[in-house]
Amino acid sequence: xxxxxxxPVAFEVIxxxxxxxxxxxxxxxxxxxxxxxxxxxxxxLAAAAAGILQWRAVAESGGDLYFSTPDIVIVRSPMVVxxxxxxxxxxxxxxxxxxxxxxxWDLVVRLGKRSAEFVAxxxxxxxxxxxxAATPNLIVIFIGLETASISFYILAGFIRGSRxxxxxxxxxxxxxxxxxxxxxxxxALTFAATGSLTIYGANSIRDFFSVAIITEPGILxxxxxxxxxxxxxxxxxxxxxxxxxxxYQGAPSAAVGLMAAxxxxxxxxALARIFIGGFISQIDAWAPIIGVVAALSMxxxxxxxxxxxxxxxxxxxxxxxxxGYLLATFVGGVEGVPPMWFYVSTYxxxxxxxxxxxxxxxxxxAHAAPISSFKGxxxxxxxxxxxxxIIMFGLSGMPFFAGFVGKxxxxxxxGEAGFLWLVVxxxxxxxxxxxxxxxxxxTIFAPDESGEGLEASTSARIAIAISATxxxxxxxxxxxxxxxxxxxxxx
Amino acid sequence: xxxxxxxxxxxxWFRETxxxxxxxxxxxxxxxxxxxxxxxxxxxxxxxxxxxxxGTAAMxxxxxxxxxxxxxxxxxxxAVVILFLMGxxxxxxxxxxxxxxxxxxxxxxxxxxxxxxxxxxxxxSVVDAFGASIIRPFEPTLTxxxxxxxxxxxxxxxxxxxxVLLAALIGGIVLARQDDVGGLE
Numbered sequence: 001x002x003x004x005x006x007x008p009v010a011f012e013v014i015x016x017x018x019x020x021x022x023x024x025x026x027x028x029x030x031x032x033x034x035x036x037x038x039x040x041x042x043x044x045l046a047a048a049a050a051g052i053l054q055w056r057a058v059a060e061s062g063g064d065l066y067f068s069t070p071d072i073v074i075v076r077s078p079m080v081v082x083x084x085x086x087x088x089x090x091x092x093x094x095x096x097x098x099x100x101x102x103x104x105w106d107l108v109v110r111l112g113k114r115s116a117e118f119v120a121x122x123x124x125x126x127x128x129x130x131x132x133a134a135t136p137n138l139i140v141i142f143i144g145l146e147t148a149s150i151s152f153y154i155l156a157g158f159i160r161g162s163r164x165x166x167x168x169x170x171x172x173x174x175x176x177x178x179x180x181x182x183x184x185x186x187x188a189l190t191f192a193a194t195g196s197l198t199i200y201g202a203n204s205i206r207d208f209f210s211v212a213i214i215t216e217p218g219i220l221x222x223x224x225x226x227x228x229x230x231x232x233x234x235x236x237x238x239x240x241x242x243x244x245x246x247x248y249q250g251a252p253s254a255a256v257g258l259m260a261a262x263x264x265x266x267x268x269x270a271l272a273r274i275f276i277g278g279f280i281s282q283i284d285a286w287a288p289i290i291g292v293v294a295a296l297s298m299x300x301x302x303x304x305x306x307x308x309x310x311x312x313x314x315x316x317x318x319x320x321x322x323x324g325y326l327l328a329t330f331v332g333g334v335e336g337v338p339p340m341w342f343y344v345s346t347y348x349x350x351x352x353x354x355x356x357x358x359x360x361x362x363x364x365x366a367h368a369a370p371i372s373s374f375k376g377x378x379x380x381x382x383x384x385x386x387x388x389x390i391i392m393f394g395l396s397g398m399p400f401f402a403g404f405v406g407k408x409x410x411x412x413x414x415g416e417a418g419f420l421w422l423v424v425x426x427x428x429x430x431x432x433x434x435x436x437x438x439x440x441x442x443t444i445f446a447p448d449e450s451g452e453g454l455e456a457s458t459s460a461r462i463a464i465a466i467s468a469t470x471x472x473x474x475x476x477x478x479x480x481x482x483x484x485x486x487x488x489x490x491x
Numbered sequence: 492x493x494x495x496x497x498x499x500x501x502x503x504w505f506r507e508t509x510x511x512x513x514x515x516x517x518x519x520x521x522x523x524x525x526x527x528x529x530x531x532x533x534x535x536x537x538x539x540x541x542x543x544x545x546g547t548a549a550m551x552x553x554x555x556x557x558x559x560x561x562x563x564x565x566x567x568x569x570a571v572v573i574l575f576l577m578g579x580x581x582x583x584x585x586x587x588x589x590x591x592x593x594x595x596x597x598x599x600x601x602x603x604x605x606x607x608x609x610x611x612x613x614x615x616s617v618v619d620a621f622g623a624s625i626i627r628p629f630e631p632t633l634t635x636x637x638x639x640x641x642x643x644x645x646x647x648x649x650x651x652x653x654x655v656l657l658a659a660l661i662g663g664i665v666l667a668r669q670d671d672v673g674g675l676e
Contacts, residue, residue, distance in 0.1 A: 009647075016654060023661075069643045079647040117665045124658045131651060143651045150655060154662030193620070218619035222612060 007057060008066045008082040008134070010050035011090040012127045015097075018043025019123035026116030034109065040101055040119045044126070048094025054087035063491035065136065065201055078201040081136045081491065085337070088488035089133035089269050092345050096265065097126040099349065100258035103356035103463035107254035107364035111158075118158060122258055125151035129266035133273065136199040138187045141270050145183065145234070148266060149176050152259045156251040159365050168250025175233070175243045183230025189223030199278035200491065209281040217285070224286055227274065228293075234267040236316070237293050237323040238300035245308075245316040253312065254364035257355035260319060261348035268326055268344050272337055277490040280333060287331045291419050294331075297324030298429035305436045311369040314436060315354055318395055321429060322347055325410050328422055332413035334489065339413050341485040343406035346474050350394045350403070353467025357388045360456045360464075371440060376448020383461070384454060385444045387468045394471035396437035397430045401475035409482075512553065520546025537575045544568050555631030 006013070018039055025036040063083025101108075101122065108115045128147025135141055153176060157169025191197055194208045214220060229240065236244040248256050275286055301321030308314040326343055329336035361377065361384070362369045378385030394401040407430060415423045456464075474481050504510055523542030530536040544567045551560035594602075641649055 012651075019657075067644075068646045077644060079645075114665055114668075117661050121658060121661060124654055127654070128651075135647075137648070139645075140648045140651065143648050143655060147651060147655045147658060150662065151658045154658070154665060157666060160666065189616070216620050218616040222616045 005066050007050070007054060008064075008080045008086075010054070011047045011094065011130050011134070014047045014050055015043055015123045015127040015130075018047075019120040019127070022116050022120045022123065034115060036116060036119075037108075040123060041098060043123060044094050044098035044101060046094075047126075047130075048091050048098065051087050051090025051092075051094055054082055054090055055084070058082060058084050058087050059487070077198045077203070078136050079140055080134060081200060082134070083491040084488045085269070085273065085490040086130075086134035088341060088485065089265070090130055092265060092341075092348070093126050093130050093133075093262065096261060096348050096352065097122065097258065099463050099466050100261070100352050102459040102466075103257055103352055103359070104254035104364065105459035106359060106457050107252055110364065114158075118155070118255075121151040121154055125155075125258070126262060129262050132266040133269035136201065136204070136273070136277070138190065138197045138199075138274070141274070142180070142184055142187060144266070145270070146180060148263060149180060149234070152176075152263065155255045155259060156247055158255060159252050162250075162367060164367050165250045165252075168247045171243055171250075172247045179230045179233035179240070181230075182226045182233070186223045186226030186228075186230060189219050189226060191223075193217075193220035193223055199273065205278040209279075220282075221285060224275075224279065224282070225289070228271075228286065228289060231267050231271050232293055235264050235271075235323045235326070236320050237327060238297040238320055241297070241300065241317075241320045241323075244319060245313040248312045248316040249310065250367055252365045252367075253355055253359035253362060253369065256312065256358075257352035260315075260355070261351040264319070264323070264326070264351075265344050265348050268340055271330065272340060273490055275330065276334055276337060283333055287333075287417070287419075290327050290330045291414075291422050294324045294327035295422055295425045297321060297327065298426055299324075302429045302433045302436075305433065308436070309371055311358055311371050311374065311440065312355075314371070314440070315351070315358075318433070318436075319351070321433060322395070324429070325407055325426060328414040328419070328426055329410045331419045331422065332417040335416070336410075336413045337489055338482070338485040339406070339409035341488050342474075342478070342481055343410055345481070345485075346394070346402035346406055346470055349467040349470040350391050353387070353391045353464050353471075354395070356460050356463045356467070357384055357391070360384060360460050361454065371443055374440065374443050375446050377444045377454070379448055380452060381454035381456065384456060384464070387464050389441045389444055390468045390471055391464075392437045392440050394468075394475065396434050398434075399475075400472075402471045402473075402478070403475070405475060405478040509553070513550075516546050516549045516553065520550070533579055534576070537572055537579070540575075541568055541572055544572070557631055558634045558637050 021039050021043075022036045025039060029035045063081065063085075065078035066080040066082065067077070068079050101119070104118075104122075108118055111118055125148045128144045128149075128151065131144025131147065132141050135144065153169060153173040156172050157165055159165055187197070190205075193214075194205050194212075196203055196205045196208055198204045199206060233240040233243075248260065251259065275283075275290075279286065298321050301317050301319070301324060305314050305317035305321065308317060322343075326340060326347075329340040329343065332339075358369045359366070362373055374388070377388065390401070394403045397403040397407045407426070411423045411426055414426070520543050523539045523544075523546060526539040527536050527543055530539060544563060548560045548563040548568070551557075551563060
């Protein structure tokens, strides 16, 4: 494990190098022509390829920990971990970043002089997101979270000049900073209780629980609760969800896909790494909390989505409900990790696809996306109409779409863990949720007299087609992906 | 950090000189913090913040964390407070006593309630965990040791932090720059 161990950090190195290269080439080149454009796309794909190499290396020799310095075993603490879990996160985030870049390309082109910064921030954000999945150290998880969060705050307020956008970006920044502070404080209290910041390795949190008997768990429980609250905020689980609709509404539509999907992937990965990797012995303490928050998210997200008249706000509240279904996998401990990966990876592509369609229909920089503007979409553009319908079916959890498979496995895990009440609430929420997804589908196929044609750029069409393909293919033949996520476990 | 824990009574607590120093620092800190939020004059509020931060710095010095103590002095008292004052002066914010600075009851009560709950949770869990035991650091942490750890064991987070700053820097430039965005909006 000398200097040659570049593979474990290859994902971050490639994306950060890509971001710096984009910025530098944009300075040298004529900024109005996006000559640097391919760099970002190549960086995302190369990073995903690095993830595949990591996956193969892990499959051959098993996961391993990596250290900053060749210290003696007692004092050194691992900073990077390469296992099936982090490698799968790398592949997923690399591909997701690429699809989101394609989907936001209309916006990038129109941003003119500022487009390089937009793309570079996306690259930095995805690097930070993967950092959260690929480290056993709580401080590094926090720094990765901050790298991504700060980039997303800026992307949310990227289009200046409208009060709504400024307001939502500021709201996101202030509430997000509060959540980050809570997460950090939780880390501090956990450190106070266990004397360790690392999940694996010598003097780790795992070691602590294997030898120690905790008689006064107050500080530890406060620390766990604060860490949970911080991450619940980031995935917009109820009751920490109020920011999501306003932020999605105020941010440029083309940027929301990456913001909404990326942070969910990484925050759920971090939740699994911390709570299933490190605190699995305390599962009786945290599983009920997660179960209650999951149920609350399903109920609040579904009922609030019923009354929305704006597709962006509807998707935000549906995201709250989906956080609930995802959280339901966590009560199953390690058994819940593969269903969590299946659910979050298919959901992420659906979200990117949905927001790309929103940006095609209402303009990539628009804030409002009233559902009435989708009236007769199937007639104006049969392609867009059908693809949006497919994604809506996927999100609703209809059979033969990926959302259904994800939900079934999530409910099976929660049921086997003894959380039958959660399964009942989840099933009810899914049935009620059909109402608003089908309302959107009905609007798409409603007859519309004004029906003027709709032109979508090639990049946006590719992005939407990829996400719809993911929705359909993994809904009908989920076994290949299920086969893969079975090995995407933390060491 | 190596610590020495022993159980003490209230009388023992007052016999310890360090505890008198602690009280000497703690009361002005709490007073400064209280006046920061209760003062109607914005410049005075900032100056009371200096008192509160100074107390925090002294507390870190007491704990033997010299580097963090002086960082608080340099960064928070030195830079941040100066920025606040400069910001107030440049933006022509109201300098005198301003009634607008005070919020109404509908803001004050929930804020006080929330702070109270936070205090109760922190104080409760600290007392719950440590109770009447006294924790004494063996020796102050040397800045050299900190540097060795920061640039050795923690080099990866240290490197990643620079990209947090890069993202923030890009954001600051992008959001502050006034140029047309090619007819968007």
